Amino acid sequence: MQQLPYWRLAGVYFFYFAYLGAFAPYFSLYLSSLGIAAAGIGAIMSLPQLVRIFAPHLWGWLADRGGHRLRVARVCTLIGTAMYCGLFAASGFEALYAVVLLMSFFLSATLPQVELTTLSHLGEHTAQYGRVRVWGSIGFIAAVLAVGYALDVLNIGVLLWIMLGILAGIAVLLFLVPEAPVTAHTHDHSSIADIIRQPPVIALIVACALMAVAHGPYYTFYSIRLVDYGYTKGAVGWLWSLGVICEIAIFFWMAQLFRAFSLRQVLIASFALAAIRFAIIAGCADNLVLLLLAQTLHAATFGSFHAAALGYIHRFFKGRNQARGQAIYTSLTFGLGGTLGGLYAGYAWERFGAVFTFAGAALCAFAGMLILWRGLPESS
Secondary structure (H helix, E strand, O other), X not given: OOOOOHHHHHHHHHHHHHHHHHHHHHHHHHHHHOOOOHHHHHHHHOHHXXXXXXXXXXXXXXXXXXXXXXXXXXXXXXXXXXXXXXXXXXXXXXXXXXXXXXXXXXXXXXXXXXXXXXXXXXXXXXXXXXXXXXXHHHHHHHHHHHHHHHHHHOOOOHHHHHHXXXXXXXXXXXXXXXXXXXXXOOOOOOOHHHHHOOHHHHHHXXXXXXXXXXXXXXXXXXXXXXXXXXXXXXXHHHHHHHHHHHHHHHHHOHHHHHHHOOHHHHHHHHHHXXXXXXXXXXHOOOOHHHHHHHHHOHHHHHHHHHHHHHHHHHHHOOHHHHHHHHHHHHHHHHHHHHHHHHHHHHHHXXXXXXXXXXXXXXXXXXXXXXXHHHHOOOOO
């Protein structure tokens, strides 16, 4: 903990989530400006999650085998940025799909290895994770607001240049962060198969996958839904930012939260609040007050959820199993769950409309809560 490279890690988180702050709210608007249909937008926007089904296993295996997690992240980020440049020439669905698929494959290596590096530097002080991760939230807000206002006065095509600059920032900062030592643990002899067959691990992964499904409509069509109701892109940016501001607050309060409540209690409450949040978005998009309330719940649906789930993964997968454990978690939750969420969002939006789409998201979060309630004992 004393040797934690705080500001260098904070910088990586800042730029990484600034990239997401430009991509998640606005890239669907860019695709829409090119004439891509709703189902096509859903398919393309789901690609970052799709590659997480299989790519993290390769990156995790390479990181565990060589013991150099950040080396994997650095090389893959550089290649992913090169692939990204293909967006400047792509305009049709097939070309856009291919470019986003390739760049997402390589960029999927970055965050898992950074997360493992941060947790390894923290050691037993994982409750302090929020102090580092909060800079990602700040980066997300900065990008969401800046890009939102920029797109109100500039052509949507400027989005590609903004995201390229942010990716370059990630690549530079990754070379400034030192590797963290991989500490052997008494549970290293446990096989990955033995760990993932444990009922609490299964319950956690299934529930977290459902949470990722629930967020599919949000990350794909939330901005479009608001613009359809007449909100400006600047207002859309502020609504996205409000959620992340609340996320920042929960990260600062995370250590106190985990002292007052167990990981299980925090996780179950996060799922319950997610169900409420997506139900509000489903039925009350014309009510700004309720939309503001729904965005404050991002503190739970991403902030406390992510920190609690990551705490369980760090507890279940020890020592040399950490990178592969993180890969399994990422691929089955954000990968498979996120892909299904994006595909579901595109299909449901086109066939049944916005209300049904977000109501389905609320039901997924509620189902995840029930699974955790039954399958994740307090002692886990």
